[in-house]
Amino acid sequence: MLAVSSKVRRGFAGLWWWLRQLSGDAAYESYLRSARAGRSSHRSGNRRNNCRGNDGTAILSRQEFYLDSLRRKYSGVNRCC
Amino acid sequence: MKRVAKFAVWTALALTGAWGIATIAMQRGEPINATWFVIAAGCTYLVAYRFYSAFVAARVLSLDSTRATPAERLDDGRDFVPTHKWVLLGHHFAAIAGPGPLVGPTLAAQFGYLPGTLWLIAGAVLGGCVQDFVILFFSIRRDGKSLGQMAREEVSRRGGFIAQIAVLAIMVILLAVIGLVVVNALRSSPWATFTLAMTVPIAMLMGVYLRVWRPGRVLEASALGVVLVMLAVVTGQWVADVPQWARLFTLSGPALAVAIIIYGFAASALPVWLLLAPRDYLSAFIKVAAILALAGGILIVRPAVQMPAFTRFVDGNGPVFAGKIFPFCFITIACGAVSGFHALISSGTTPKMIMCEGHARLVGYGAMLMESFVGVMAMVAACALTPGVYFAINSPAAIIGATPEAAAATISSWGYVLDPQMMRQLAQMVGEQTLLNRAGGAPSLALGMAQIFSSTIGGTRLLGIWYHFAIMFEALFILTVLDAGTRVGRFMVQDLGGRFWKPLGHKSSYTSILLASALIVAAWGHFLYQGVVDPLGGINSLWPLFGIANQLLATVALVVATTILLKMGRLRWIWVTLVPMAWLVIITMTASYQKIFDPNPRIGFLAYANVLTAQLAAGKIPADRIAETSRLIFNQRLDAAVTAVLVLMILVLLVEACWQWYTILSRRSAPALHESPYVHTRWTDASTAGTVPTIGETPTGGGA
Numbered sequence: 189m190l191a192v193s194s195k196v197r198r199g200f201a202g203l204w205w206w207l208r209q210l211s212g213d214a215a216y217e218s219y220l221r222s223a224r225a226g227r228s229s230h231r232s233g234n235r236r237n238n239c240r241g242n243d244g245t246a247i248l249s250r251q252e253f254y255l256d257s258l259r260r261k262y263s264g265v266n267r268c269c
Numbered sequence: 270m271k272r273v274a275k276f277a278v279w280t281a282l283a284l285t286g287a288w289g290i291a292t293i294a295m296q297r298g299e300p301i302n303a304t305w306f307v308i309a310a311g312c313t314y315l316v317a318y319r320f321y322s323a324f325v326a327a328r329v330l331s332l333d334s335t336r337a338t339p340a341e342r343l344d345d346g347r348d349f350v351p352t353h354k355w356v357l358l359g360h361h362f363a364a365i366a367g368p369g370p371l372v373g374p375t376l377a378a379q380f381g382y383l384p385g386t387l388w389l390i391a392g393a394v395l396g397g398c399v400q401d402f403v404i405l406f407f408s409i410r411r412d413g414k415s416l417g418q419m420a421r422e423e424v425s426r427r428g429g430f431i432a433q434i435a436v437l438a439i440m441v442i443l444l445a446v447i448g449l450v451v452v453n454a455l456r457s458s459p460w461a462t463f464t465l466a467m468t469v470p471i472a473m474l475m476g477v478y479l480r481v482w483r484p485g486r487v488l489e490a491s492a493l494g495v496v497l498v499m500l501a502v503v504t505g506q507w508v509a510d511v512p513q514w515a516r517l518f519t520l521s522g523p524a525l526a527v528a529i530i531i532y533g534f535a536a537s538a539l540p541v542w543l544l545l546a547p548r549d550y551l552s553a554f555i556k557v558a559a560i561l562a563l564a565g566g567i568l569i570v571r572p573a574v575q576m577p578a579f580t581r582f583v584d585g586n587g588p589v590f591a592g593k594i595f596p597f598c599f600i601t602i603a604c605g606a607v608s609g610f611h612a613l614i615s616s617g618t619t620p621k622m623i624m625c626e627g628h629a630r631l632v633g634y635g636a637m638l639m640e641s642f643v644g645v646m647a648m649v650a651a652c653a654l655t656p657g658v659y660f661a662i663n664s665p666a667a668i669i670g671a672t673p674e675a676a677a678a679t680i681s682s683w684g685y686v687l688d689p690q691m692m693r694q695l696a697q698m699v700g701e702q703t704l705l706n707r708a709g710g711a712p713s714l715a716l717g718m719a720q721i722f723s724s725t726i727g728g729t730r731l732l733g734i735w736y737h738f739a740i741m742f743e744a745l746f747i748l749t750v751l752d753a754g755t756r757v758g759r760f761m762v763q764d765l766g767g768r769f770w771k772p773l774g775h776k777s778s779y780t781s782i783l784l785a786s787a788l789i790v791a792a793w794g795h796f797l798y799q800g801v802v803d804p805l806g807g808i809n810s811l812w813p814l815f816g817i818a819n820q821l822l823a824t825v826a827l828v829v830a831t832t833i834l835l836k837m838g839r840l841r842w843i844w845v846t847l848v849p850m851a852w853l854v855i856i857t858m859t860a861s862y863q864k865i866f867d868p869n870p871r872i873g874f875l876a877y878a879n880v881l882t883a884q885l886a887a888g889k890i891p892a893d894r895i896a897e898t899s900r901l902i903f904n905q906r907l908d909a910a911v912t913a914v915l916v917l918m919i920l921v922l923l924v925e926a927c928w929q930w931y932t933i934l935s936r937r938s939a940p941a942l943h944e945s946p947y948v949h950t951r952w953t954d955a956s957t958a959g960t961v962p963t964i965g966e967t968p969t970g971g972g973a
Binding site for chain 1: 344345346347348350352353355356359360363364365366367368369436443447479480484485486487488491541542545546549550553554603604608610611613614617618749750753754756757760815819
């Protein structure tokens with residue numbers, strides 16, 4: 189019984205994780221992980237609290253990241269017929 | 270033992286699929302249960318994915334999971350983001366699945382259920398999925414380059430330019446035709462118009478929520494938006510029942526066209542966070558939910574398909590659109606079988622997010638199979654209506670008349686029963702003034718969906734709510750394509766126009782933004798308005814034109830793919846892309862020739878223009894319709910010119926590609942591939958590549 193409930197819990201957790209990734213809800217967390225790992229090469233003029241990744245680049249705030257991601261997403265073909 | 274069990278399972282699946290296809294192909298005279306469609310399509314997809322896509326992956330493309338993808342090498346957390354394969358499958362599917370696989374099959378149902386269904390299944394398995402898969406793979410190998418860039422590098426410089434112009438042309442025609450679908454769905458319908466109008470302030474509220482109150486919290490904002498939209502669907506019934514409110518939201522076709530044109534301009538010129546992005550989130554959630562609900566509904570209700578396997582309209586005199594089954598069935602259903610537009614997505618964001626080359630099979634081939642399944646479900650929903658009701662909804666007034674009695678008389682003369690009283694009752698039950706002459710596919714699909722949904726939940730009491738939910742779902746995500754497409758079109762106009770007049774190319778200049786937005790909106794707005802005032806319904810001209818443009822773009826993609834395969838030394842397997850390419854060339858060239866030169870005025874653009882010109886010269890056109898008729902004549906000639914230009918461009922590309930193939934095969938030139946150099950993946954060794962990272966994890970560099 190315990191094993192079944194643990195499997196169900198894991199199933200829901202996986203679904204929730206998938207939904208957050210798919211919708212873009214978790215995009216900022218992924219970006220932060222990537223930036224802190226020192227791989228972000230982007231340099232922004234809007235710096236916040238002098239936060240920097242391991243490679244010294246400025247880390248965007250959640251709002252800055254959201255607007256930046258929208259700008260990138262909607263400047264190319266992103267929806268089909 | 271395990272091998273024997275596997276062999277038995279796959280043999281059983283293959284036989285069941287073949288049985289399903291044989292059943293839907295052989296059934297004559299009485300309704301067939303929709304379950305057979307699900308069995309035929311589902312089993313074929315599983316077998317094709319297991320064997321054909323594996324063959325393409327291993328033998329034709331030689332996917333190499335030890336090779337680092339651009340997402341790994343260039344990871345910047347923004348454009349290049351390593352993404353789990355199931356998440357990327359969802360992303361890619363959401364991007365490729367637009368209104369096309371819903372509307373195309375619904376329109377093609379006028380030939381009967383069989384031709385469209387077989388084309389959806391075979392076209393996807395052998396053509397569309399292969400195209401999406403190979404273009405995705407080639408783009409991954411080239412750091413996520415676009416189709417245009419690959420055409421320029423691998424075929425010729427002209428190839429890239431042709432692809433760019435073809436994309437702009439297809440975009441203009443696409444936006445006009447989907448705008449027309451929305452107009453025909455909302456015309457004289459206060460309930461549907463109110464519901465859709467409400468999505469604008471709801472999206473703006475979500476925009477402010479995401480921009481100011483809770484930046485980037487997409488799920489919270491989407492949940493809020495979905496609740497408000499459902500509320501709008503329900504209150505729409507009340508609006509339609511109150512005369513003064515109903516008057517306000519009862520709009521004619523031309524008025525709706527103008528409203529959509531203004532909306533498109535606003536969505537293109539306003540900041541993206543305010544309207545476009547939140548509407549996109551809202552639409553994505555409702556789209557996925559509605560498609561899942563339709564799949565579930567079909568499985569639970571198992572409706573009987575009322576449409577015969579073939580109708581009499583295979584002869585080319587169909588009321589929905591004119592033209593014989595060959596080639597028009599194959600261009601009417603583009604998305605769902607083969608869609609060139611998908612090549613833009615496969616060479617857009619997806620190749621920059623793929624973690625491992627091995628995932629390209631699931632994402633490229635698998636997502637297209639899912640879209641094809643959506644097309645089959647749309648076909649089932651449309652064919653679940655009785656043929657009489659289907660033709661009454663989808664035929665223009667010029668052919669069947671504008672009253673239920675006239676429509677019943679015409680449709681009965683074709684051999685399909687239609688009771689005028691039943692048409693009135695049906696309209697009343699769904700809360701509409703009339704369901705007649707709603708060409709475009711959306712209302713008949715909505716009615717089919719509503720019947721399936723109401724058989725599951727609520728019965729006929731909720732038929733109106735379900736119908737308007739389905740209309741809202743279709744219109745909402747058509748408008749999402751329309752506003753996103755207008756914005757991309759604006760960028761293209763700025764790019765192309767900037768070559769001739771520099772200030773237009775300044776993307777941050779507000780004058781340039783407004784001017785380019787006005788140009789692109791004027792282009793599709795012109796076609797949209799002409800479609801709305803066309804007495805033959807507009808869809809008859811515009812949908813085939815869109816299908817031709819889309820399949821021509823698929824031809825470009827398959828020409829590029831064939832050239833690259835040849836350069837890779839895969840001559841033996843070149844038929845994998847060459848056969849679908851040749852088929853597309855045959856159907857697009859035949860359809861284009863017929864659309865331009867056919868003497869039947871319902872098919873040939875020039876013949877229709879000549880008939881109208883003769884009527885004008887003979888004084889048969891009333892004085893108040895002379896200006897409108899002159900515009901119609903100009904528009905038919907414009908349609909002919911657009912088709913001819915597209916065909917000529919593709920012929921130039923084909924000649925250049927054939928020359929390139931000849932020089933490679935005759936060893937006159939050494940094949941030069943433009944792949945990025947090999948870099949070994951850091952995440953794992955070859956034996957486990959494709960399995961890391963697992964769900965819940967995100968790769969952070971170094972890796973295993």
